[in-house]
Amino acid sequence: MIIGNKKINPPIIVAPMAGITDYPYRQILREMGVKLIYSEMVSSKGLVYDSERTKELLDYKIRDNGYINIQIFGSDKEYIIKAAKIIEKDYKPDFLDLNIGCPAPKVVKNGSGAALMKKPKILEQILKGLKKELNTPITIKIRSGWDKNHINAVQIAQIAEKTKISAVVIHGRSREQFYSNTVNYEVIKEVKDSVKIPVIGNGDIVDIKSALKMYEKTNCDGIMIGRGIKGNPWLVKRLIKYFDDRIYLPKPSVEQKIEMAVYHLEKAIEYYGKEIAVPKMRKHISWYLKGLKNSTYVKDHINKLNDVMKIKSTLYQYKKDLK
Ligand SMILES: Cc1cc2nc3c(=O)[nH]c(=O)nc-3n(C[C@H](O)[C@H](O)[C@H](O)COP(=O)(O)O)c2cc1C
Known part of the structure; x- marks a missing residue:
């Protein structure tokens, strides 16, 4: 899988997880061989206002031969672009991601995270602005939609493609579902079929079997692992070994x-x-x-x-x- 001009093989990505994928854990995940890793989400306003806590979220020193994608959230185009420019200049990440999937009430009530899925026109303007002002490849992370009556991931992915976004990660649940029920593979497949940019499937990948299921059901270009790595950094190593060599490494003792x-x-x-x-x-x-x-x-x-x-x-x- 190629995002921007960077090759991510095998295309196994560690998800952004606030409070979990911090700098110390990212170091361990790197040691397990993961090529592309996301930061925890960072507030665009916090960054513009120079918050120390926000800066800590951005810290990364170990890059090895791996890539980092820094994720921001926000609703206001000006702040998002200002924050993205600060990140580009001061942190020089390989990719910059816009969070369009966070379901947390305190985030969506301000129009950020998954709430952006309800505002495709505003989102298009934000993405256009980011592309115009930045050189770093931009990615987005979305959900299937806001709720079961508003499943519009395809529409959002097509906006992303039109505005020259480099890749789309889709978590196959709506905002209304938070983390409940099972993943909707069908909508991930529809997104994959509707755009040419890389589509990364996310949701409920906890082992090799569920990773294969994501590929088989959606034909996605890459997979993203979230909660499966809680207390289990070996999962990325096992997945990488499987997809590289078709070898099942033993589970940790x-x-x-x-x-x-x-x-x-x-x-x-x-x-x-x-x-x-x-x-x-x-x-x-x-x-x-x-x-x-x-x-x-x-x-x-x-x-x-x-x-x-x-x-x-x-x-x-x-x-x-x-x-
Ligand atoms: C504790 C926690 C924190 C999360 N933080 C973020 C975040 O900062 N940004 C984001 O885009 N998604 C965040 N997510 C969502 C995950 O990246 C992922 O999309 C979701 O957990 C589904 O994948 P999984 O089934 O592999 O866990 C978070 C999820 C959890 C459980």
Whole structure:
């Protein structure tokens, strides 16, 4: 798959996930071999007003031979373009993405995220403006539509193609569905059939089987993985190995999961410092331990700890107990 003039092979992409795909986790995902990774979404207004938190979201140092797509959200053309120009100048990403899929009430109430799907004319103006003012290839990430009576992903993808957008990611659910029900593969296929630019299928890819299903049902050019990587960065490595060589790598062992939890904690501390890293890491540690024997007790215990040494020793003791 080629986006802009960059080759993304195999076309396996890690989704933007606010609060999850931060800099420390992106480093781990890079180590697993992922070529294209998105930043967490960044507010265009926050960026224009110079918010520190927004800048932290943009941080990336490790690029290896990989690519970064920085995603912005907003509703106002002027702010979106100003923010995109700041990103282009100061961060020089490989791609810039506009979020047209976020369902969160606080985002859509301002006309941003999935709410932009309801305003195709305004969206067209924003995309035209971005193309006119920037050199970085622009991509968009959309949903199937606003609700079941307004499924207009094809219309939005065609606007994207017309305005020279480089690729469309489509999550096969409407805004109304948030993350419920199953993915609508049919609408992803319709989008794929309606444009020539690369179409990336997204939704419910959690293993090789579901990745193959996305390809088979939609004929998409690439796939994007979101929640499947929670506590499971190995998923990208397994998918890449499968699509490169048709080889099924073994699933991570219990020991590897616990060691990864510790490694991830260390990476987070290195980046944020202990005070910020520990609370941020609680959810990640829970995800690494999910489904392991007697893990509920260990997770509850870790959730009460603030001392890094104690968290690590609890994890190491648990690893011993499991043996
Ligand atoms: C916690 C969380 C945060 C997310 N943050 C973003 C975001 O910042 N930008 C975005 O476009 N999508 C965001 N998404 C949506 C995902 O990128 C993806 O489209 C969605 O989870 C469906 O894919 P999946 O079934 O593989 O998880 C988020 C999803 C979750 C669960």
